Amino acid sequence: xxxxxxxxxxxxxxxxxxxxxxxxxxxxxxxxxxxxxxxxxxxxxxxxxxxxxxxxxxxxxxxxxxxxxxxxxxxxxxxxxxxxxxxxxxxxxxxxxxxxxxxxxxxxxxxxxxxxxxxxxxxxxxxxxxxxxxxxxxxxxxxxxxxxxxxxxxxxxxxxxxxxxxxxxxxxxxxxxxxxxxxxxxxxxxxxxxxxxxxxxxxxxxxxxxxxxxxxxxxxxxxxxxxxxxxxxxxxxxxxxxxxxxxxxxxxxxxxxxxxxxxxxxxxxxxxxxxxxxxxxxxxxxxxxxxxxxxxxxxxxxxxxxxxxxxxxxxxxxxxxxxxxxxxxxxxxxxxxxxxxxxxxxxxxxxxxxxxxxxxxxxxxxxxxxxxxxxxxxxxxxxxxxxxxxxxxxxxxxxxxxxxxxxxxxxxxxxxxxxxxxxxxxxxxxxxxxxxxxxxxxxxxxxxxxxxxxxxxxxxxxxxxxxxxxxxxxxxxxxxxxxxxxxxxxxxxxxxxxxxxxxxxxxxxxxxxxxxxxxxxxxxxxxxxxxxxxxxxxxxxxxxxxxxxxxxxxxxxxxxxxxxxxxxxxxxxxxxxxxxxxxxxxxxxxxxxxx
Amino acid sequence: xxxxxxxxxxxxxxxxxxxxxxxxxxxxxxxxxxxxxxxxxxxxxxxxxxxxxxxxxxxxxxxxxxxxxxxxxxxxxxxxxxxxxxxxxxxxxxxxxxxxxxxxxxxxxxxxxxxxxxxxxxxxxxxxxxxxxx
Numbered sequence: 172x173x174x175x176x177x178x179x180x181x182x183x184x185x186x187x188x189x190x191x192x193x194x195x196x197x198x199x200x201x202x203x204x205x206x207x208x209x210x211x212x213x214x215x216x217x218x219x220x221x222x223x224x225x226x227x228x229x230x231x232x233x234x235x236x237x238x239x240x241x242x243x244x245x246x247x248x249x250x251x252x253x254x255x256x257x258x259x260x261x262x263x264x265x266x267x268x269x270x271x272x273x274x275x276x277x278x279x280x281x282x283x284x285x286x287x288x289x290x291x292x293x294x295x296x297x298x299x300x301x302x303x304x305x306x307x308x309x310x311x312x313x314x315x316x317x318x319x320x321x322x323x324x325x326x327x328x329x330x331x332x333x334x335x336x337x338x339x340x341x342x343x344x345x346x347x348x349x350x351x352x353x354x355x356x357x358x359x360x361x362x363x364x365x366x367x368x369x370x371x372x373x374x375x376x377x378x379x380x381x382x383x384x385x386x387x388x389x390x391x392x393x394x395x396x397x398x399x400x401x402x403x404x405x406x407x408x409x410x411x412x413x414x415x416x417x418x419x420x421x422x423x424x425x426x427x428x429x430x431x432x433x434x435x436x437x438x439x440x441x442x443x444x445x446x447x448x449x450x451x452x453x454x455x456x457x458x459x460x461x462x463x464x465x466x467x468x469x470x471x472x473x474x475x476x477x478x479x480x481x482x483x484x485x486x487x488x489x490x491x492x493x494x495x496x497x498x499x500x501x502x503x504x505x506x507x508x509x510x511x512x513x514x515x516x517x518x519x520x521x522x523x524x525x526x527x528x529x530x531x532x533x534x535x536x537x538x539x540x541x542x543x544x545x546x547x548x549x550x551x552x553x554x555x556x557x558x559x560x561x562x563x564x565x566x567x568x569x570x571x572x573x574x575x576x577x578x579x580x581x582x583x584x585x586x587x588x589x590x591x592x593x594x595x596x597x598x599x600x601x602x603x604x605x606x607x608x609x610x611x612x613x614x615x616x617x618x619x620x621x622x623x624x625x626x627x628x629x630x631x632x633x634x635x636x637x638x639x640x641x642x643x644x645x646x647x648x649x650x651x652x653x654x655x656x657x658x659x660x661x662x663x664x665x666x667x668x669x670x671x672x673x674x675x676x677x678x679x680x681x682x683x684x685x686x687x688x689x690x691x692x693x694x695x696x697x698x699x700x701x702x703x704x705x706x707x708x709x710x711x712x713x714x715x716x717x718x719x720x721x722x723x724x725x726x727x728x729x730x731x732x733x734x735x736x737x738x739x740x741x742x743x744x745x746x747x748x749x750x751x752x753x754x755x756x757x758x759x760x761x762x763x764x765x766x
Numbered sequence: 767x768x769x770x771x772x773x774x775x776x777x778x779x780x781x782x783x784x785x786x787x788x789x790x791x792x793x794x795x796x797x798x799x800x801x802x803x804x805x806x807x808x809x810x811x812x813x814x815x816x817x818x819x820x821x822x823x824x825x826x827x828x829x830x831x832x833x834x835x836x837x838x839x840x841x842x843x844x845x846x847x848x849x850x851x852x853x854x855x856x857x858x859x860x861x862x863x864x865x866x867x868x869x870x871x872x873x874x875x876x877x878x879x880x881x882x883x884x885x886x887x888x889x890x891x892x893x894x895x896x897x898x899x900x
Contacts, residue, residue, distance in 0.1 A: 428770075
């Protein structure tokens with residue numbers, strides 16, 4: 172019998188962590204109890220993107236969007252929505268607090284988005300190959316195997332304007348073409364799923380929600396360039412993505428879409444998974460290839476580029492997950508469809524992981540050319556808790572910090588670099604007035620220093636030196652000359668480092684020195700941290716006129732630095748205080764001030 | 767399933783495409799809304815709903831969404847349903863049993879003619895001509 176309702180339950184990692192699996196089980200049980208089990212199809216899908224509001228349950232055809240669903244809500248959803256046709260008002264997404272938004276199209280978070288890469292995420296069951304096939308899946312592979320020549324495929328990619336989504340933005344067709352032109356019996360196709368930027372989870376969600384799109388793309392590439400073997404290098408910290416990939420690969424093999432003689436075409440291609448141990452540098456392509464070979468993940472000088480001499484010295488096409496996920500759509504819908512989306516030099520869409528002090532954090536896919544303001548304020552809903560926007564960090568540890576004046580920058584490869592940041596793989600961390608720029612930059616720098624492989628001196632020594640200077644500044648021991656020293660070291664690292672990790676490590680410092688010069692000076696000259704984050708530069712004081720003598724702060728203080736009798740003004744002993752901020756958090760009368 | 771040939775993949779896609787299109791709501795501007803209040807259910811709204819789905823399947827109509835709502839207030843002629851088709855007035859039909867459901871699909875949705883003897887509201891029943899305005 173035909174289904175009359177479809178219940179889509181988010182099965183992304185974020186929603187799984189808040190019991191979406193239990194919701195799924197409870198929904199099935201409730202359907203049985205209410206005798207509607209054979210009329211309703213319940214599907215565990217990939218990420219819907221709106222992680223802020225998870226776990227998400229969507230019911231079609233009503234298009235009802237239930238948010239923050241708890242396992243115990245399952246029975247009510249079935250009883251009311253499915254049996255009685257009444258939507259469960261209290262679970263519908265509610266932005267303003269006054270009107271409930273029943274339908275997805277009314278939700279602002281989705282309004283400016285355009286989904287190519289995430290086309291199937293949150294719609295199909297990623298563990299069912301049939302559902303992928305039903306959504307034009309493996310149609311591109313059909314065309315590549317039976318209708319198009321390698322020349323035509325490369326020409327299609329070229330006119331689509333697709334550029335690599337991993338950070339550098341290198342034209343994808345050129346990589347394919349280089350590898351294809353090398354005469355060699357053995358060639359490889361590699362998917363870089365070693366997503367390492369703090370706060371970024373685009374690739375994980377794509378693999379969790381639509382693993383077949385990557386498998387199909389790699390097979391098409393194999394056919395085009397003459398490779399018969401592919402590797403997916405994915406970090407072991409992504410267990411759900413790995414298991415979905417394994418299921419997808421087994422299904423594709425069973426259907427004859429991977430393996431020998433694919434669809435009877437005579438073409439052989441298979442894919443293996445290689446697990447990474449979570450080293451950030453292994454996201455760099457040459458280090459990644461070393462790691463697949465079983466060696467220590469260290470970058471190699473380029474040229475020769477992997478396209479010519481890559482894995483085990485053989486020509487290798489290597490692209491990241493998001494780039495691959497674009498390929499089947501381009502082949503199926505055509506380059507002329509794809510290249511109408513985006514800007515002159517950046518075609519298509521880009522997925523961002525929007526995090527930080529933002530109201531709607533989540534996964535966002537927008538056409539290239541969308542401005543930062545649209546992403547942060549329209550899709551992201553602005554800054555959480557009505558604080559003031561301070562800056563946005565794009566491109567992860569390799570990117571830069573952009574201020575309010577850059578909010579109208581259209582997002583494409585060129586514009587972001589011009590503004591002093593970069594596209595990177597798509598992490599986007601929003602900061603508000605309570606964030607200290609020096610502190611944030613120090614976090615990124617410490618990350619890059621930790622993750623440096625240590626092979627080349629500019630990165631190893633330069634990074635450490637920068638970190639030491641920043642440490643000094645946040646302790647209140649900085650000098651004005653330190654700013655110039657940091658610039659000099661940063662510029663040297665950019666020129667002298669072997670790989671992108673070292674070349675981009677100074678980016679957060681260099682961009683913030685330009686945009687937040689005053690804040691650095693406040694730390695160095697005035698010995699003050701304006702945002703109140705750097706512990707060594709702040710002190711807590713009790714305001715006499717506001718203190719009621721409730722003793723709450725004194726009881727919280729871990730070092731007993733606060734003294735005072737009941738109902739009398741309390742005092743902090745500045746010598747004993749460790750600036751932990753516990754009293755500040757505790758006081759209900761705003762009687763404690765940061766100076 | 768064993769390894770497929772190109773033809774088998776294509777026929778599999780055709781077979782599964784229909785199912786997934788039903789899930790998709792984009793571009794579906796024709797809607798059948800079924801009153802599933804207690805009154806409707808008691809009068810057999812579930813059989814009506816199944817009959818609509820079966821009729822759409824039979825005629826391979828994929829661009830129509832079938833949704834439910836609560837009681838429409840016309841409890842004396844349950845099961846009640848509303849049909850929304852662009853270019854035609856929104857119509858509430860009453861006393862829709864399995865046979866009528868099939869008729870509504872074939873007449874209203876496919877041929878563009880109102881099923882006048884079951885209209886109970888919107889547009890007002892008394893201004894509807896018996897021959898459906900033809």
